[in-house]
Amino acid sequence: MTFPTFTSSQTDPRARGKEFGTHLRKRIAANLAGYTDLFRAAGAGDAQVRAWGERALDACAAWAPPLAEEIAGIAAGAGLEPWQVGVINARTEILAAIDMVGHGECSTSVVLPQDGPPRTVQTWDWHDHLRDAPVLWEYEQDSGRVVRTFTEAGTLAKIGVTTAGLGVHFNILRHDSDTPETGVPVHLIARRILDEASSVEEAVDLARSARVSASTVITVVTGTGAASIEISPAGVAAIPPGPDGVLLHCNHFLDAGLAAGERHATERPGTYDRMRHLEDNVEGLSGAELNGRALTMLSHAPEGAPVCAHPDLTQPINQRWETVATIGLDLPAGRLRVHRGGPCQVTEATWQTF
Structure with missing residues (x-):
């Protein structure tokens, strides 16, 4: 698979x-x-x-x-x-x-250890009838930079890593300022960051240069730093790791100013439960082995935070969600490691290196 x-x-x-x-x-x-x-x-x-x-x-x-x-x-x-x-x-x-609402969505963890490369993992949740949309795409630019991205067929980028030593994770957000007046698609912001940025600061500048109509968070990781770049029509904010080098993000704004217009957390309060699950399990998320980090993510509703989602087939397609992929970034190698499905299906043998 x-x-x-x-x-x-x-x-x-x-x-x-x-x-x-x-x-x-x-x-x-x-x-x-x-x-x-x-x-x-x-x-x-x-x-x-x-x-x-x-x-x-x-x-x-x-x-x-x-x-x-x-x-x-x-x-x-x-x-x-x-x-x-x-x-x-x-x-x-x-x-x-x-203005579609639902109850699924993604969780991201980045840990910057005192020595060694960043340790990252995220779940990517989406509608189950679109589970065959993802593809892994590699392309090279004239500069020689190679980009590898987990994306959807026809979409220019999503989660990815480059041979320039930069990678991105991706989570959706919702904000009161979101508007039907279509702006630059947030997936294209991720694409330009992968194509052009070599630092967190350059990634933030690119995000701020776009007029957007929808919200998202692009967590940018390099060998020396990271930031969750929260993007909305109301503005852009960069959330740094804590003093312990830990940076966690689910589907609600963490910036105090942007959080005043929060939409996801009012309609999908499970995002807070997922964040608490990550916060309570930082030790496991800090492990050197991706398989262990993915298993640390594992939690099902209703007993716990719904980090690993499975669709309710009694619901219409716009209200059905599943964890389609679990993904880690290998920055030193410029590679993605991808498991098809949620953390509950992870084994050492299920990882696809790309």
């Missing part, structure tokens, strides 16, 4: 996108269909979704023209219209515009 992989041979953005779209044509079409079903279940009309996808492309073209070219290439390779690939990349923005 592993995720499909693809390694690009092209460095020109449009050519790289076309190659990616051609190779993953069926998966991209299936991902688009899955999101179309999700948006319809949440009450969004097809014409409105198309308009949001087109606005996302406009925002991307203004902020990062090469990424707009890559999206156009993916569309050409996959036999889709550019706005359709725009919809896939802007799914967080569309869900914020719809």
